Amino acid sequence: MKDKPIADKLLQELDAKYKLINQDRDTHLKGLLHSNSITYWDYIHTDALLGLQIQRTNLPDEMVFIAYHQINELIFKMILWEIKQVAEVDFLNVDIFKEKLMRISRYFDMLTTSFNVMREGMDVAQYNKFRHTLTPASGFQSAQYRKIEFASTELINLIDIRFRDSIDRDTPFEHAFEHLYWQAAGKNHKTGQKSSLLSNFENRYKEEFITFMKVYNTQNLGSKFKELSLEDQQNTSLIAAMRHYDYTVNVTWVMAHYNAAKYYITGKEGDGVATGGSDWQKYMHPKYQKRIFFPELWSQIEKENWGNEVD
Numbered sequence: 001m002k003d004k005p006i007a008d009k010l011l012q013e014l015d016a017k018y019k020l021i022n023q024d025r026d027t028h029l030k031g032l033l034h035s036n037s038i039t040y041w042d043y044i045h046t047d048a049l050l051g052l053q054i055q056r057t058n059l060p061d062e063m064v065f066i067a068y069h070q071i072n073e074l075i076f077k078m079i080l081w082e083i084k085q086v087a088e089v090d091f092l093n094v095d096i097f098k099e100k101l102m103r104i105s106r107y108f109d110m111l112t113t114s115f116n117v118m119r120e121g122m123d124v125a126q127y128n129k130f131r132h133t134l135t136p137a138s139g140f141q142s143a144q145y146r147k148i149e150f151a152s153t154e155l156i157n158l159i160d161i162r163f164r165d166s167i168d169r170d171t172p173f174e175h176a177f178e179h180l181y182w183q184a185a186g187k188n189h190k191t192g193q194k195s196s197l198l199s200n201f202e203n204r205y206k207e208e209f210i211t212f213m214k215v216y217n218t219q220n221l222g223s224k225f226k227e228l229s230l231e232d233q234q235n236t237s238l239i240a241a242m243r244h245y246d247y248t249v250n251v252t253w254v255m256a257h258y259n260a261a262k263y264y265i266t267g268k269e270g271d272g273v274a275t276g277g278s279d280w281q282k283y284m285h286p287k288y289q290k291r292i293f294f295p296e297l298w299s300q301i302e303k304e305n306w307g308n309e310v311d
Protein backbone atom coordinates (compact mmCIF):
# COMPACT_ATOMS: atom_id res chain seq x y z
CA MET A 1 0.00 0.00 0.00
CA LYS A 2 2.91 2.30 0.79
CA ASP A 3 3.72 2.41 -2.98
CA LYS A 4 0.40 4.01 -3.88
CA PRO A 5 1.66 7.62 -4.04
CA ILE A 6 4.41 6.46 -6.43
CA ALA A 7 1.88 4.65 -8.62
CA ASP A 8 -0.40 7.72 -8.60
CA LYS A 9 2.50 9.91 -9.65
CA LEU A 10 3.46 7.53 -12.44
CA LEU A 11 -0.14 7.46 -13.68
CA GLN A 12 -0.20 11.24 -13.75
CA GLU A 13 3.06 11.36 -15.66
CA LEU A 14 1.83 8.77 -18.15
CA ASP A 15 -1.37 10.73 -18.55
CA ALA A 16 0.61 13.88 -19.35
CA LYS A 17 2.88 11.99 -21.76
CA TYR A 18 -0.01 10.51 -23.77
CA LYS A 19 -2.07 13.71 -23.74
CA LEU A 20 0.83 15.44 -25.46
CA ILE A 21 0.49 13.07 -28.42
CA ASN A 22 -3.32 12.85 -28.30
CA GLN A 23 -3.30 9.27 -27.06
CA ASP A 24 -5.42 7.59 -24.42
CA ARG A 25 -3.28 6.55 -21.48
CA ASP A 26 -5.51 3.64 -20.45
CA THR A 27 -5.39 2.05 -23.90
CA HIS A 28 -1.61 1.97 -23.60
CA LEU A 29 -1.84 0.50 -20.10
CA LYS A 30 -4.10 -2.26 -21.46
CA GLY A 31 -1.46 -2.93 -24.14
CA LEU A 32 1.13 -3.26 -21.40
CA LEU A 33 -1.08 -5.77 -19.62
CA HIS A 34 -1.04 -8.08 -22.64
CA SER A 35 2.42 -7.53 -24.12
CA ASN A 36 5.02 -10.31 -23.88
CA SER A 37 7.94 -9.82 -21.54
CA ILE A 38 11.27 -9.03 -23.14
CA THR A 39 13.96 -11.71 -23.52
CA TYR A 40 17.71 -11.40 -24.04
CA TRP A 41 17.54 -12.90 -27.54
CA ASP A 42 14.77 -10.57 -28.69
CA TYR A 43 16.52 -7.52 -27.34
CA ILE A 44 20.01 -8.34 -28.69
CA HIS A 45 18.65 -9.90 -31.90
CA THR A 46 21.04 -12.78 -31.46
CA ASP A 47 19.38 -14.95 -34.12
CA ALA A 48 19.72 -12.21 -36.76
CA LEU A 49 23.27 -11.41 -35.68
CA LEU A 50 24.41 -15.04 -35.76
CA GLY A 51 22.79 -15.55 -39.13
CA LEU A 52 25.01 -12.97 -40.83
CA GLN A 53 28.20 -15.02 -41.24
CA ILE A 54 27.76 -16.45 -44.72
CA GLN A 55 30.81 -18.22 -46.17
CA ARG A 56 31.67 -18.36 -49.87
CA THR A 57 33.67 -21.59 -49.43
CA ASN A 58 33.59 -24.64 -47.15
CA LEU A 59 36.99 -23.82 -45.65
CA PRO A 60 36.38 -23.53 -41.89
CA ASP A 61 38.80 -20.61 -41.28
CA GLU A 62 36.85 -18.38 -43.63
CA MET A 63 34.42 -18.12 -40.69
CA VAL A 64 37.18 -16.51 -38.59
CA PHE A 65 37.80 -13.98 -41.37
CA ILE A 66 34.14 -13.02 -41.75
CA ALA A 67 33.31 -12.92 -38.04
CA TYR A 68 36.39 -10.85 -37.13
CA HIS A 69 35.65 -8.32 -39.88
CA GLN A 70 32.08 -8.04 -38.65
CA ILE A 71 33.30 -7.52 -35.07
CA ASN A 72 35.55 -4.73 -36.42
CA GLU A 73 32.58 -3.10 -38.15
CA LEU A 74 30.56 -3.18 -34.91
CA ILE A 75 33.43 -1.55 -33.04
CA PHE A 76 33.81 1.03 -35.85
CA LYS A 77 30.12 1.80 -35.32
CA MET A 78 30.72 2.43 -31.61
CA ILE A 79 33.69 4.70 -32.41
CA LEU A 80 31.59 6.77 -34.82
CA TRP A 81 28.84 6.87 -32.20
CA GLU A 82 31.18 8.47 -29.66
CA ILE A 83 32.72 10.90 -32.16
CA LYS A 84 29.24 12.07 -33.18
CA GLN A 85 28.51 12.97 -29.57
CA VAL A 86 31.64 15.11 -29.40
CA ALA A 87 30.64 16.76 -32.68
CA GLU A 88 27.12 17.55 -31.48
CA VAL A 89 27.59 18.45 -27.84
CA ASP A 90 26.31 21.97 -27.00
CA PHE A 91 29.13 22.93 -24.72
CA LEU A 92 32.39 21.04 -25.06
CA ASN A 93 34.90 21.18 -22.24
CA VAL A 94 38.15 19.42 -21.55
CA ASP A 95 36.56 16.78 -19.28
CA ILE A 96 33.91 15.72 -21.80
CA PHE A 97 36.51 15.69 -24.58
CA LYS A 98 38.90 13.55 -22.56
CA GLU A 99 36.20 11.11 -21.48
CA LYS A 100 34.97 10.59 -25.03
CA LEU A 101 38.45 10.32 -26.46
CA MET A 102 39.33 7.64 -23.92
CA ARG A 103 36.22 5.69 -24.91
CA ILE A 104 37.15 5.96 -28.58
CA SER A 105 40.76 5.00 -27.83
CA ARG A 106 39.75 1.95 -25.82
CA TYR A 107 37.84 0.66 -28.84
CA PHE A 108 40.83 1.14 -31.12
CA ASP A 109 43.15 -0.42 -28.53
CA MET A 110 40.84 -3.42 -28.56
CA LEU A 111 41.07 -3.69 -32.35
CA THR A 112 44.84 -3.42 -32.23
CA THR A 113 45.46 -5.94 -29.46
CA SER A 114 42.99 -8.42 -30.96
CA PHE A 115 44.53 -8.38 -34.44
CA ASN A 116 46.28 -11.68 -33.64
CA VAL A 117 42.90 -13.27 -34.24
CA MET A 118 43.69 -12.58 -37.90
CA ARG A 119 47.42 -13.11 -37.76
CA GLU A 120 47.42 -16.37 -35.79
CA GLY A 121 43.83 -17.54 -35.97
CA MET A 122 43.72 -18.73 -39.58
CA ASP A 123 45.48 -21.47 -41.44
CA VAL A 124 47.68 -19.88 -44.13
CA ALA A 125 46.85 -22.52 -46.74
CA GLN A 126 43.11 -22.10 -46.16
CA TYR A 127 43.41 -18.31 -46.29
CA ASN A 128 45.22 -18.52 -49.62
CA LYS A 129 42.37 -20.58 -51.02
CA PHE A 130 39.32 -18.67 -49.84
CA ARG A 131 40.84 -15.24 -50.51
CA HIS A 132 40.68 -15.91 -54.25
CA THR A 133 36.89 -16.02 -53.99
CA LEU A 134 36.94 -12.49 -52.53
CA THR A 135 38.72 -10.69 -55.39
CA PRO A 136 38.36 -7.74 -56.04
CA ALA A 137 36.88 -6.96 -52.61
CA SER A 138 39.07 -5.75 -49.71
CA GLY A 139 38.81 -4.29 -46.20
CA PHE A 140 39.92 -1.16 -48.05
CA GLN A 141 36.23 -0.85 -48.89
CA SER A 142 35.16 -0.45 -45.26
CA ALA A 143 33.09 2.75 -45.37
CA GLN A 144 33.02 3.11 -41.61
CA TYR A 145 36.83 3.07 -41.47
CA ARG A 146 36.88 6.00 -43.93
CA LYS A 147 34.21 7.80 -41.91
CA ILE A 148 36.29 7.43 -38.75
CA GLU A 149 39.12 9.17 -40.60
CA PHE A 150 36.90 12.01 -41.86
CA ALA A 151 35.43 12.45 -38.38
CA SER A 152 38.81 12.40 -36.63
CA THR A 153 40.89 14.94 -38.48
CA GLU A 154 40.89 18.00 -40.70
CA LEU A 155 40.53 16.97 -44.33
CA ILE A 156 43.94 18.31 -45.34
CA ASN A 157 45.57 15.61 -43.19
CA LEU A 158 43.94 12.92 -45.33
CA ILE A 159 45.09 14.38 -48.63
CA ASP A 160 47.90 12.53 -50.38
CA ILE A 161 51.11 14.26 -49.27
CA ARG A 162 52.10 14.86 -52.94
CA PHE A 163 49.02 17.06 -53.54
CA ARG A 164 48.67 18.94 -50.25
CA ASP A 165 50.11 22.18 -51.57
CA SER A 166 47.40 22.41 -54.24
CA ILE A 167 44.51 22.00 -51.78
CA ASP A 168 43.13 24.41 -49.19
CA ARG A 169 39.87 25.26 -47.40
CA ASP A 170 38.34 26.69 -50.62
CA THR A 171 38.97 23.56 -52.70
CA PRO A 172 35.68 21.89 -53.69
CA PHE A 173 35.02 18.66 -51.79
CA GLU A 174 34.86 16.67 -55.06
CA HIS A 175 38.39 17.75 -55.93
CA ALA A 176 39.70 17.03 -52.45
CA PHE A 177 38.06 13.60 -52.62
CA GLU A 178 40.01 12.74 -55.77
CA HIS A 179 43.24 13.49 -53.91
CA LEU A 180 42.61 11.59 -50.69
CA TYR A 181 45.63 9.48 -49.71
CA TRP A 182 43.73 6.23 -50.28
CA GLN A 183 43.18 7.00 -53.96
CA ALA A 184 46.79 5.82 -54.37
CA ALA A 185 45.70 2.24 -53.64
CA GLY A 186 43.59 2.06 -56.78
CA LYS A 187 44.24 5.01 -59.06
CA ASN A 188 46.85 5.38 -61.74
CA HIS A 189 47.78 9.01 -61.20
CA LYS A 190 49.23 9.32 -64.70
CA THR A 191 46.17 8.04 -66.58
CA GLY A 192 43.58 8.68 -63.84
CA GLN A 193 42.23 5.17 -64.37
CA LYS A 194 40.72 3.54 -61.29
CA SER A 195 40.81 -0.14 -60.33
CA SER A 196 37.62 -2.11 -59.59
CA LEU A 197 38.54 -1.92 -55.92
CA LEU A 198 38.23 1.85 -56.05
CA SER A 199 35.48 2.36 -58.62
CA ASN A 200 33.15 -0.18 -56.96
CA PHE A 201 33.74 1.56 -53.63
CA GLU A 202 33.05 5.01 -55.05
CA ASN A 203 29.95 3.95 -56.94
CA ARG A 204 28.49 2.74 -53.68
CA TYR A 205 29.73 5.41 -51.22
CA LYS A 206 31.11 8.53 -52.91
CA GLU A 207 27.98 10.66 -52.49
CA GLU A 208 27.58 9.54 -48.90
CA PHE A 209 31.24 10.34 -48.23
CA ILE A 210 31.01 13.84 -49.70
CA THR A 211 28.02 14.62 -47.47
CA PHE A 212 29.84 13.17 -44.47
CA MET A 213 33.00 15.14 -45.31
CA LYS A 214 30.98 18.36 -45.38
CA VAL A 215 29.37 17.67 -42.00
CA TYR A 216 32.68 16.81 -40.32
CA ASN A 217 34.69 19.50 -42.08
CA THR A 218 34.43 21.67 -38.96
CA GLN A 219 33.20 19.09 -36.46
CA ASN A 220 36.01 16.54 -36.58
CA LEU A 221 37.98 15.79 -33.40
CA GLY A 222 40.96 17.87 -34.57
CA SER A 223 38.80 20.96 -35.21
CA LYS A 224 36.85 20.46 -31.99
CA PHE A 225 40.12 20.34 -30.06
CA LYS A 226 41.10 23.69 -31.56
CA GLU A 227 37.76 25.14 -30.39
CA LEU A 228 38.67 24.48 -26.76
CA SER A 229 40.09 27.39 -24.77
CA LEU A 230 43.87 27.84 -25.15
CA GLU A 231 44.26 26.74 -21.56
CA ASP A 232 42.31 23.52 -22.20
CA GLN A 233 44.40 22.85 -25.30
CA GLN A 234 47.46 22.75 -23.03
CA ASN A 235 45.92 20.09 -20.79
CA THR A 236 48.61 17.44 -20.62
CA SER A 237 46.36 14.44 -20.11
CA LEU A 238 44.13 15.52 -23.01
CA ILE A 239 47.18 15.94 -25.26
CA ALA A 240 48.43 12.51 -24.16
CA ALA A 241 45.02 11.00 -24.99
CA MET A 242 44.97 12.67 -28.43
CA ARG A 243 48.48 11.44 -29.23
CA HIS A 244 47.66 7.95 -28.03
CA TYR A 245 44.59 7.79 -30.28
CA ASP A 246 46.52 9.16 -33.27
CA TYR A 247 49.37 6.69 -32.81
CA THR A 248 47.09 3.71 -32.21
CA VAL A 249 45.00 4.31 -35.33
CA ASN A 250 47.79 5.39 -37.62
CA VAL A 251 50.77 3.33 -36.53
CA THR A 252 49.94 0.48 -34.12
CA TRP A 253 46.79 -0.72 -35.90
CA VAL A 254 48.29 -0.11 -39.31
CA MET A 255 51.35 -2.20 -38.42
CA ALA A 256 49.28 -5.05 -36.93
CA HIS A 257 47.29 -5.05 -40.17
CA TYR A 258 50.36 -4.75 -42.38
CA ASN A 259 52.12 -7.62 -40.62
CA ALA A 260 49.06 -9.85 -41.01
CA ALA A 261 48.92 -8.99 -44.72
CA LYS A 262 52.64 -9.73 -45.10
CA TYR A 263 52.30 -13.04 -43.25
CA TYR A 264 49.47 -14.32 -45.43
CA ILE A 265 50.22 -12.75 -48.78
CA THR A 266 53.98 -13.16 -49.00
CA GLY A 267 54.30 -16.41 -47.02
CA LYS A 268 55.24 -19.56 -48.96
CA GLU A 269 51.58 -20.21 -49.88
CA GLY A 270 50.89 -16.62 -50.94
CA ASP A 271 51.47 -15.13 -54.37
CA GLY A 272 52.21 -11.60 -53.20
CA VAL A 273 49.04 -10.21 -54.79
CA ALA A 274 46.38 -8.51 -52.63
CA THR A 275 42.68 -9.18 -53.27
CA GLY A 276 42.12 -5.48 -53.88
CA GLY A 277 45.13 -5.38 -56.21
CA SER A 278 46.98 -2.46 -54.58
CA ASP A 279 50.74 -2.04 -54.42
CA TRP A 280 50.08 -2.89 -50.77
CA GLN A 281 53.67 -3.31 -49.45
CA LYS A 282 54.30 0.32 -50.16
CA TYR A 283 50.79 1.66 -49.82
CA MET A 284 50.01 0.27 -46.38
CA HIS A 285 53.18 1.06 -44.44
CA PRO A 286 52.82 4.08 -42.10
CA LYS A 287 56.26 5.40 -43.05
CA TYR A 288 54.99 5.95 -46.62
CA GLN A 289 51.44 7.00 -45.86
CA LYS A 290 52.47 9.29 -43.00
CA ARG A 291 48.85 9.64 -42.00
CA ILE A 292 48.69 11.80 -38.87
CA PHE A 293 45.39 13.07 -37.45
CA PHE A 294 46.75 15.76 -35.14
CA PRO A 295 50.06 16.97 -36.65
CA GLU A 296 50.15 20.01 -34.35
CA LEU A 297 50.61 17.67 -31.38
CA TRP A 298 53.81 16.05 -32.70
CA SER A 299 57.29 17.50 -33.01
CA GLN A 300 58.96 17.88 -36.41
CA ILE A 301 61.28 14.97 -35.65
CA GLU A 302 58.41 12.74 -34.54
CA LYS A 303 56.59 13.52 -37.81
CA GLU A 304 59.64 12.87 -39.95
CA ASN A 305 60.19 9.51 -38.22
CA TRP A 306 56.51 8.53 -38.31
CA GLY A 307 56.31 4.75 -38.79
CA ASN A 308 60.09 4.30 -39.08
CA GLU A 309 60.52 2.97 -35.56
CA VAL A 310 58.15 0.04 -36.11
CA ASP A 311 59.80 -1.20 -39.28
Ligand code: HEM
Pocket residue numbers: 068069072073118119137138139140141142145182185257260261262264265274275276277278279280283284
Ligand atom coordinates in the same frame (compact mmCIF):
# COMPACT_ATOMS: atom_id res chain seq x y z
C1 HEM B 1 44.44 -11.63 -42.99
C2 HEM B 1 43.80 -10.51 -42.84
C3 HEM B 1 43.95 -9.32 -43.73
C4 HEM B 1 44.71 -9.15 -44.87
C5 HEM B 1 45.65 -10.15 -45.53
C6 HEM B 1 44.45 -7.82 -45.35
C7 HEM B 1 45.03 -7.27 -46.47
C8 HEM B 1 44.83 -5.99 -46.94
C9 HEM B 1 45.46 -5.40 -48.10
C10 HEM B 1 46.48 -6.08 -48.97
C11 HEM B 1 44.99 -4.14 -48.22
C12 HEM B 1 45.36 -3.10 -49.32
C13 HEM B 1 44.25 -2.99 -50.33
C14 HEM B 1 44.19 -4.19 -51.28
O1 HEM B 1 44.89 -4.20 -52.28
O2 HEM B 1 43.41 -5.11 -50.97
C15 HEM B 1 44.07 -3.91 -47.14
C16 HEM B 1 43.43 -2.73 -46.90
C17 HEM B 1 42.59 -2.52 -45.83
N1 HEM B 1 42.10 -3.47 -44.95
FE1 HEM B 1 42.84 -5.33 -44.69
N2 HEM B 1 43.57 -7.19 -44.51
C18 HEM B 1 43.22 -8.09 -43.51
C19 HEM B 1 42.34 -7.87 -42.45
C20 HEM B 1 41.63 -6.71 -42.26
C21 HEM B 1 40.70 -6.49 -41.18
C22 HEM B 1 40.33 -7.47 -40.07
C23 HEM B 1 40.19 -5.25 -41.34
C24 HEM B 1 39.15 -4.61 -40.49
C25 HEM B 1 38.06 -4.08 -40.98
C26 HEM B 1 40.81 -4.68 -42.53
C27 HEM B 1 40.58 -3.41 -43.02
C28 HEM B 1 41.29 -2.83 -44.03
C29 HEM B 1 41.25 -1.42 -44.34
C30 HEM B 1 40.46 -0.36 -43.60
C31 HEM B 1 42.08 -1.23 -45.43
C32 HEM B 1 42.45 0.10 -46.08
C33 HEM B 1 43.69 0.65 -45.37
C34 HEM B 1 44.22 1.93 -45.97
O3 HEM B 1 43.63 2.50 -46.88
O4 HEM B 1 45.28 2.38 -45.49
N3 HEM B 1 41.68 -5.59 -43.05
N4 HEM B 1 43.98 -5.05 -46.37
